[in-house]
Amino acid sequence: MSGEIAKAFARAKARGEGALVAYGMAGDPDLARSVDVFTAMVEGGADILEVGVAFSDPIADGPVIQGASERALKAGSTLKRVLDEVVPEVHRRCPETPLVIMTYVNVIMAMGEERFAKLARERGVSGAILPDLPPEESEALRATFDAAGVDLIPLCAPTTPRARAEAIAKDGRGFVYCVSVAGVTGMRAELPPDLSQRLDLVRKASPVPVVAGFGISSAEQARTLSAHSDGVVVGSALVRAAHSDGAQAVKALCADIKRGLKR
Secondary structure, eight states: OOSHHHHHHHHHHHTTBOEEEEEEETTSSOHHHHHHHHHHHHHTTOSEEEEEOOOSSOSSOOHHHHHHHHHHHHTTOOHHHIIIIIHHHHHHHSTTSOEEEEOOHHHHHHHOHHHHHHHHHHHTEEEEEOTTOOGGGOHHHHHHHHHHTOEEEOEEOTTOOHHHHHHHHHTOSSOEEEEOSSSOOOOOSSOOTTHHHHHHHHHHHOSSOEEEESSOOSHHHHHHHHTTSSEEEEOHHHHHHHHHHOHHHHHHHHHHHHHHTBO
């Protein structure tokens, strides 16, 4: 396992803060300018960067992230180009910030599992999120990633039964990503009333930090969840800000959400 993700959570905790995992789409609006967006996230206080890879048939992406994926594909973004052109430059600019790739199993299989894991680690990737990989089928790929030093980060859905959620958490790497709401990504005015209870359950079973994602877009939501998690993932709100107003708006939004994560 990489260790960089654990250190990022430890640094946030030492400052009395929950961690901010900031999501962006690599290649939106193009590869070079997406590097500026990721850099702005770190300047705004992001502790971990989730680097989205554009895909033609995404799972659970709402309209904001789907739009970003379409723009990135038109700009020529591919997994290989993200690893060759985006990740190394972001890592050079922000060497202490762990980078987590968000992509899909068949994209990795097309490249080759061992090749991906080795190349990702060489370029500066600390972890990967594969939303279409069932936990029951993850053992072989997790072993490949472990050998390369890349954390395979598991997800728990709102519909995951308690026993299965506990089993997923116990075998977690990097952090456990608790999906806050059923449905697709996107900003929500309200989060489910049982979310805090679900986070507490997973957190109790997990040897690694637990974060909440999907629907989180404000400092107030981050503040509410910080008592029951080790951090939050913010995606659609940042992608929308980047598309509408540019990198400085992304920096400002990250800074605002970080204020909500102060304990």
